Amino acid sequence: MYEFTQKLLHESEGKCTQDELPACAAACPLHLDGRGLCEKVAETDFTGGRKLVEAACVFPRLVARYCEAPCAQACLRKDFGGGIQMPGLEVACLTHGAPPKPPRFKTRLKKLAVAVLGDGIFSLAAAAELVKRGYPVTLYGSGAHPLEALADYAVVLDTEVDALLKGGLTFVPNQCGDAPFPLEEEGFKEAGFHAAIVPEGGDGMPKVQGSLGESLVKGIFVGGGTSSLIKKLGEARTCAITVDRYVQGVSLGEGREKEAPFETTLRVNTKSVKVETPIPLDEGAGESPGEKCVAEARRCLNCTCLQCVPGCAYLQFYDKEPKKLIREIFNNLSVAMGLRTANTMINSCALCGQCAVVCPNGLDVGALCHLARENMVEVDKMPARAHSFALQDMAYSNSENYFLVRHQPGWEKSDWAYFPGCMLGASAPELLEKSYGDLMGRLEGGIGLILGCCGVMLDWAGRPQEYQEALAKLQTAWEELGRPTVITACPTCYHTLGEKTPMAVRGIWEFLENHPPGIPGKGQSLVIHDACGARKMPLVHQAIRALVEGWGYHIEEKEMSQDKSSCCGFGGLSGFANPSLGEASAKLAAAQGDQPVLAYCINCRDRINLGGGQARHLLEYIYGDAQEATADFSQRRYNRRHINEKLRRTLWEEDVEEQTIPYRLIMDEGIRSAMQERMVLESDVYDVLDRYRETGDCVLDAQGIRSTSGRFENVTFWVRFTEEGDGAYRIHGVYTHRMKTALL
Ligand code: SF4
Ligand code: SF4
Ligand code: SF4
Incomplete structure (x- = not known):
């Protein structure tokens, strides 16, 4: 017999991609939750939407205004009218949603200082990402103010930069020409820093060596060599996370496979999706705030897989994502002591194989339930x-x-x-x-x-x-x-x-x-x-x-x-x-x-x-x-x-x-359906009454109804009855339990 092993659990969990990001969020370098944003805007919850935007971006207004929206290219709506116009929804949330409570950046800082060099948006964003993570950051720029070289963006960055300067950011102006310290490990250390971030492609700057911003110089991280604004912001975040891990001495790469934009493995059934054209998002007079954005957000397909659910009453009944459900089943098998709370769940599956057919990755929940039953019965742990x-x-x-x-x-x-x-x-x-x-x-x-x-x-x-x-x-x-x-x-x-x-x-x-x-x-x-x-x-x-x-x-x-x-x-x-x-x-x-x-x-x-x-x-x-x-x-x-x-x-x-029926039972429909529900057979009632007829054992209540019982195959059956004149028995109730009892 096969065993439901941890390896099988992992393989099976790997087949269920329901918790993968939708295409929009996977394609976004900041992995902004586009599906969640659409959901919030569709419900006119602009404040909720704003929280999502602010959580994903250190410069939300910049992103909302200037992002090239790779999400719209990846969006599943693209082939059904056009991708969702996410930047427009972001603008609506930032305009109509309540702002977050200040401060945006941490005020209690770590002791490990980091240097960031450069004038561009990559350097400013990397500095902001580090400040957000609690690092004191020194930004070296060639101008008199961090926004001097970013004049085009100044209008959407001013409050954020003010907040940074009041938080953990120190700006060192007028750093033209040579770098403020030699671009080597000893150089930034002697200047009092634990790591440094520099823009890619600058004169004398180290070359980038990997997707996490590493360079040939230990402790110096590089990024921002792309022409895309949103990718620069993504690389700034990546460098900041790498610095964070580097100074903490933990693995730089572990668990970061999906940090850069990727193609999602979430499978969405688009068979019945109809074409809907995008809503022009310019606001007109007389409209309620964000009205058009709400309509646009409602075009979102709310991408999920769950293709196994509509045809399966079992998955609907337990209302859990299949991945969670199979983990609970596995955990139930591993319980050494204590309650096995998933027994009924394991026994409730129809083992019908439908999920394996409809799941794009062939996950067969039924086969796992079946295996779990066999494993538990074998060790005598399944009641x-x-x-x-x-x-x-x-x-x-x-x-x-x-x-x-x-x-x-x-x-x-x-x-x-x-x-x-x-x-x-x-x-x-x-x-x-x-x-x-x-x-x-x-x-x-x-x-x-x-x-x-x-x-x-x-x-x-x-x-x-x-x-x-x-x-x-x-x-x-x-x-x-x-x-x-x-x-x-x-x-x-x-x-x-x-x-x-x-x-x-x-x-x-x-x-x-x-x-x-x-x-x-x-x-x-x-x-x-x-x-x-x-x-x-x-x-x-x-x-x-x-x-x-x-x-x-x-x-x-x-x-x-x-x-x-x-x-x-x-x-x-x-x-x-x-x-x-x-x-x-x-x-x-x-x-x-x-x-x-x-x-x-x-x-x-x-x-x-x-x-x-x-x-x-x-x-x-x-x-x-x-x-x-x-x-x-x-x-x-x-x-x-x-x-x-x-x-x-x-x-x-x-x-x-x-076959002869020894005597007549009189039962109304209510009693019959209660018996069906309790899985009691008419023959069980006859067996109990046969016993009563032999022994006369019964209890008589104040209404003149007798109760008698019989125990067969580990189940005790109780029958409440009255004797009718013609030898028939009128049944008033039938109950069962597994406990042994005796009439004293
Ligand atoms: S508009 Fe840009 S930031 Fe917003 S979700 Fe799309 S890719 Fe991400
Ligand atoms: S339809 Fe909605 S959830 Fe799906 S990819 Fe597009 S924006 Fe994202
Ligand atoms: S069909 Fe069900 S089991 Fe398969 S990937 Fe989708 S949600 Fe997971």
Whole structure:
């Protein structure tokens, strides 16, 4: 078995790029949060927007006015009308947003002084970045004032430079000609500095040696050799950070891979984005402040990935970025003592594989949840509670109550075997009976019948050993029949048996071609809900579609179909571990528009109907509607045993005693749905009342209602009832718990 190792965690985390910067911020040399800025402006929160601009830039007004806006070139909006005009939004925020509280620069300075040489914007910005980080900086310039050589920008730099001069900046004027100290380590040290920054390309200046501003001279850092204003500001920041690390004696390069502009790996689904032309940002009379900027900001696509979320009720339910979610799962595995708070989260995933298909990087959250389940079950750290009901139900399917292996009546051999799966017999036994009868009439060579469960639920529960045992039981049955070709009515069985056993497996849909449908299409539209079990089986998708079109239906193809189909909530035992999520999954699967839905998995049909949709199973289109549009747990249990007995009696003429109901239960809908919610079966109620009838143990309350209990398979069931005159029992309530109790 694989282990969910730290290496796997890191590899998986690396696949989720949701927390990468959007294209605008990645392309900005200052990594200004363009997405956040658009969000703030779109909400007319100019003060919030201003905070973002001020946080990113030491000279915000300069940037807003003169930046060349590489962000607009990278912006995803570019191909849909034009990139967002970020400088205009920045101007609006600086104009309409409240200014930050002074001081802008730190007043308590570190003891390590740094020298900066040069007149240009690179040197001034590098000095400002260092002052911002608390360094006392001496700026050597050729003029009488720092802005003398920057006259074009003076109007947008004056207050910032004043603040710098009142903060940690000392300006040394009139430094024409030679540098104020020899440009070598001893030189700046003797002048009392711990490092120096110089502009690139100046006479006698050291040459830049790397992307972090290093030069051949230890302690002297270089930058600003570009003609772009915003890049100069970016390089000034880079040099300042390098100086900061240098004087602190820490690694210059570690963790700085994404400091320069880069191409983001964030993937955004732009399929349904419509073209919107940029808003001219000149303000007109009578407009509310920033009105046009607000409209421009609303053109922003708010770039995020999260492509795995819209089709997945699980990710919606937990509302966490996938990267965080898988880390929590990993942490849950590593808990040595204390609470494993992510158990339910691990057990709630449908393991359906949709995320791996829709994620641009193929992150398979389900595979990690599955592995986590296996790892925890193996070391006995996963409480069985989440899956116990489903696994007991599965065990029932593989017990003598349902499990059956027979050659076709009148045959001694089977070229074929029909394996409808455990759920068709449970939810729609009449479809099982009719389809088997039909196949017997149409196939040569004898078609045997195998009733049982493929065991996939054990796999979902993280129990590979028991899963193998269930498969082995089935394989023995198949061998008993002479290794026939298996025809299944369940896409999950089709996948499971085809992948995990040597059986040759075919889907019943392959045998329905030319079969006249009971409900002809006549051009009516319908939606096909593809089963998770067939996610990686395009041939199954095509076969179902060809069949249904042949019946005269028009198929409305939804975006989330075929390999992207959403799970109905049965997969991975999700709905058992987390019933609220199960409900949400059913609703999501049911939300396919107004057209009727065709499902080719009976669980999908049931759950879509539970979720408020109108789904029919493929076989219902041929053999007519099943009696129930969805069957509850009790009905399913009853149906399995009943169909087993009925087929043995009618087809193989076996002497089978008919199921008799010992006495009548009177239950209203409220009690039935509470039982369904608590996963209590009608047969559990009978077991408890049988015990009461034997022992008479009960408690009588003031209203005359009796309470009695019985403990079966580690669960204690309580039934509140009154006896009715005709031997029937009226049920007033049913409860369960795992604690042992006794009536004293
Ligand atoms: S306008 Fe310039 S500073 Fe502003 S986000 Fe774009 S690149 Fe960055
Ligand atoms: S659409 Fe918005 S978030 Fe996306 S790149 Fe453009 S400005 Fe940034
Ligand atoms: S699809 Fe989901 S898992 Fe994949 S990168 Fe996007 S957010 Fe992350």
